[in-house]
Each structure stands twice: as C-alpha cells, then as structure tokens.
Amino acid sequence: MLKYLMDENVNPVYINQLRRRKPDLIIRAIGEPDTPLKGTLDPEIIIWCEAYNFLLITNNRTSMPVHLVDHIIQVIMCRVFLYSTRTWVLVRQLRN
Numbered sequence: 001m002l003k004y005l006m007d008e009n010v011n012p013v014y015i016n017q018l019r020r021r022k023p024d025l026i027i028r029a030i031g032e033p034d035t036p037l038k039g040t041l042d043p044e045i046i047i048w049c050e051a052y053n054f055l056l057i058t059n060n061r062t063s064m065p066v067h068l069v070d071h072i073i074q075v076i077m078c079r080v081f082l083y084s085t086r087t088w089v090l091v092r093q094l095r096n
Contacts (some may be wrong), residue, residue: 001026005049008038009059028054042067 003026006015015029031038036048042064049056050071058064 003052003054004028005030005035005045005054005056007045007056007058007060007064010057011059043071046071 006027006029008030010029012029015027018025018027028035030036030040030045036045040048042060045056046067048054056064
C-alpha cells in the first residue's frame with residue numbers, strides 16, 4: 001500500500017480532506033508523531049521518505065527539485081561504486 005508524507009508546503013486543508021474522504025489512505029504530515037519534525041531540511045525529508053517507503057507530496061518547487069536531483073545522483077553514484085568495487089573484488093579473486 002502506498003504511504004504519503006505531506007510536507008509543510010501542502011495546505012492542511014488537503015490533508016484533512018483526504019483523510020476524511022479516503023480514511024484507508026496512509027497519510028502523514030511533517031511534524032506529526034513518527035515523522036520528521038517541522039523545519040527538517042529537505043534532504044533529510046527525502047532520506048526519511050526513502051527509508052520508510054513514503055511518497056513525498058510537496059508544493060515546494062524551488063529547493064526540493066534541486067535536493068531530489070542531488071539525492072538521486074548520490075544513490076546512482078553509490079550503486080556504481082558498489083558495483084565496480086564488487087566487480088574488482090571478483091576479478092581479483094578470479095586472478096588468484
């Protein structure tokens with residue numbers, strides 16, 4: 001089931017209406033229990049969403065896209081590094 005985290009830029013009216021009309025949806029808002037605190041930096045929110053499998057809903061069109069691109073690049077670079085490291089270890093094992 002999809003889980004949604006609404007950030008501080010989303011009007012609380014939308015959150016309340018979604019909860020009222022679709023009570024089966026898992027919707028959390030920044031600052032609620034077991035979510036990031038209000039004022040949490042965007043990169044930390046992205047990491048939290050990834051760790052807890054939440055989709056982030058935001059109206060932040062200025063800084064959030066930049067942080068999201070940075071996060072995706074970091075994830076890709078880590079995977080490339082891990083893949084190349086594993087390949088190098090495997091090659092060294094095969095040579096010995």
